[in-house]
Amino acid sequence: MHLIETRDLTYVYPGGVTGLDGVNFIAPRNARIAVIGANGAGKSTLFKHFNGIMKPTSGQVLVHGEPITRANIREVRKMVGVVFQNADDQIFSPTVEQDVAFGPTNLGLDEETVQHRVQEALRMVGMEDRATRVPHHLSGGEKKRVAIAGIIAMEPQVLVLDEPTAGLDPQGVSDLVGFINSLSRTYGMTVIFSTHDVSLVPEIAEYVYVMGGGKIVARGNMSDIFEKDELLTSVRLDLPCIPKLIRSLWEHGIEIDMAYTQKDAESAFLRAFRGSG
Numbered sequence: 001m002h003l004i005e006t007r008d009l010t011y012v013y014p015g016g017v018t019g020l021d022g023v024n025f026i027a028p029r030n031a032r033i034a035v036i037g038a039n040g041a042g043k044s045t046l047f048k049h050f051n052g053i054m055k056p057t058s059g060q061v062l063v064h065g066e067p068i069t070r071a072n073i074r075e076v077r078k079m080v081g082v083v084f085q086n087a088d089d090q091i092f093s094p095t096v097e098q099d100v101a102f103g104p105t106n107l108g109l110d111e112e113t114v115q116h117r118v119q120e121a122l123r124m125v126g127m128e129d130r131a132t133r134v135p136h137h138l139s140g141g142e143k144k145r146v147a148i149a150g151i152i153a154m155e156p157q158v159l160v161l162d163e164p165t166a167g168l169d170p171q172g173v174s175d176l177v178g179f180i181n182s183l184s185r186t187y188g189m190t191v192i193f194s195t196h197d198v199s200l201v202p203e204i205a206e207y208v209y210v211m212g213g214g215k216i217v218a219r220g221n222m223s224d225i226f227e228k229d230e231l232l233t234s235v236r237l238d239l240p241c242i243p244k245l246i247r248s249l250w251e252h253g254i255e256i257d258m259a260y261t262q263k264d265a266e267s268a269f270l271r272a273f274r275g276s277g
Contacts, residue, residue: 001065002026003158003190004050004080009059011045011214019045021214022059027158027192032184034201035194037211038236043194044085046211047160050192051080078107081151085163087143088136096122096138096146097131103154114153121153125179141172148179159183161193165200177203199240202226202260210235222260 004027011020020042027033035043048054049061052068061068063076084090093099100121104114122128125145130138135146144164151159164180165173181204183189195201201208201222208225210218212235218225225231226243239247242265249256256272259265 002028002062003064004192005062005065006046006049007060007062009046009049009061010057011049011054012057018214020049020056023214023216025209025216027190029157029190030184030188031190032180032204032206033190033192033209034205034207035192035209035211036196036198036201036235036237037194038196041211041235042214043211044162045214047082047162047192047194050158050160051077051082053082078154079156080158080160081154081156082160083144083147083151083162083164085166087140087147090147090150091135091143094134095131096127096133096135099135099146100149100153103150107154117153117155118149121149124152124182125149126175140167141169141175144168144172144176156189158190158192161191163195164193165195165197173197173200180204198226198232198237199242202240202242203262210237223258226260 004025006023006025009020009023009025010018012018023046025046035046037043045054049056052073063079066072068076091099093102097118100118101114104117119128122131125148127142127145127149130142135143138146164176168176177200180191180193183191193204207221208219209216210225210231217235218228218231226239229239232239240260242262243258243260246256246258246265246268254272257268259268
């Protein structure tokens with residue numbers, strides 16, 4: 001049984017504009033999944049269906065094999081946490097600690113459990129020393145971490161991140177990549193994220209969905225997606241930097257193994273360099 005599954009999911013906005021058109025999506029346990037596509041592709045609309053923020057026009061969203069209903073929406077939102085692109089949309093309490101405590105408090109947990117979850121969530125995102133700070137005095141990257149901590153404190157099985165690196169500086173992006181990877185590897189959490197930065201995808205994701213015009217136009221692993229120039233062009237995306245460089249070297253007669261992540265590229269370049277020495 002999958003954690004999240006959509007079946008022929010369709011959503012039509014008031015006015016007749018189709019946001020999602022027959023989307024079939026699967027998120028298994030302990031997975032890292034990227035959803036890529038240009039602005040207006042339907043990524044955010046899809047994400048808002050995962051925990052019942054939006055209701056399908058037709059089709060189904062299943063969480064643990066069960067359709068989302070009024071009766072189970074509370075449980076669904078405990079299992080599936082969504083962090084929006086703009087962290088200010090989710091931060092509203094006087095202090096960081098109070099903001100992170102909001103979710104678990106509303107789950108009806110006792111004060112001791114809430115405090116434990118808050119401290120653990122802030123530790124996981126590296127914000128434990130800012131617990132008493134006013135959230136709106138934080139940097140963009142720090143606000144993003146607080147928003148993520150607020151969701152993690154509810155101990156979801158799935159963390160959904162809509163454009164998580166938007167507005168972050170390079171160090172903030174690097175920190176976030178390491179954190180997202182740790183959620184899957186250390187805590188067994190499934191992470192689903194969208195991004196415009198295709199070079200970020202191989203550093204985090206194991207599997208990729210490509211969206212265009214409200215539809216899933218492709219799905220697969222890195223080679224399935226990033227070896228299809230026509231596909232990427234059709235959805236107004238580019239090849240990530242590393243495979244683009246390697247393909248350029250191929251055109252100049254330099255033999256080197258294809259790689260998608262920085263770590264794999266380093267190994268590939270060392271093999272090629274040492275082999276030619």
